[in-house]
Amino acid sequence: MRALYTITDLTREFEVTTRTLRFYEQQGLIDPLRRGRTRLYRPADRTRLNLILRGKRLGFSLAEIREIVDMYDAPPGEHGQLTLLVDKIARKRTELQARRHDIDQTLAELDAVEAGCRDRLAKIPKGRQ
Amino acid sequence: MRALYTITDLTREFEVTTRTLRFYEQQGLIDPLRRGRTRLYRPADRTRLNLILRGKRLGFSLAEIREIVDMYDAPPGEHGQLTLLVDKIARKRTELQARRHDIDQTLAELDAVEAGCRDRLAKIPKGRQ
DNA sequence: CAGAATATTGACTTTTACGTCAAAGTCAAA
């Protein structure tokens, strides 16, 4: 695990463009170091990027992703804030479970479609195109 | 299960706007009957809409959703086409499994964050705000 | 230290997935 990454290091590793990284920064999702004006990403920045891209794959908007990654930051010290965070987590969990259910349903349906295909394939005489 | 639905029936049931339904139709995702110019949706159209919205929840683009819902249509009769469809299904399955993995990871992390919160909460003296 | 490669900021453009009118047709009830 290296100490610091340049912007192109990350674009190569995660297959995103520099524009994307700068856009995420502008949106307050990442905040790399600077050496002069040049961005330098720490392992923690890299981890955050990983979270962001995972959120994207799950179809969350950047605003929703911000909600999620903010939860990973140092938890607050105050009782009320902690309770709010726990509630937020509960809601996100429910949402994610619903999406997993969507996935499972889709997978089951694809299984059924595939079974149908295989049935038909089996009925096509061998040697026929 | 009713025979036919009007456009507003579906907007109410699925909480989408008429604009959305007409847009999906324009994109070739649904193709309701017409009585005169008025759209009439069959149960099959309703099912398709269900699939579309599930795809949206999973973060697929309409183009990707078209790919998926097209698989549910009557499977082709020709051997080559059937094989292609089976391959397509395999790819989608892999993709969906990857997303489920993303979800599971996120859920695990949320669990960890919540555990941290509960730890901290337990350490705050009772009666304190 | 010159030249190539890489970075930065800023402005403008694009794509997707609709939202928002506007104008006109349709149908059902009072």
Place this chain on the structure above:
DNA sequence: TTTGACTTTGACGTAAAAGTCAATATTCTG
């Protein structure tokens, strides 16, 4: 039959999430 609710098409607008391009720095490398 007119009023009002609903529908249709069409045109234009918009927000999110970048892509693209230009004009400058900066930085590495031989």
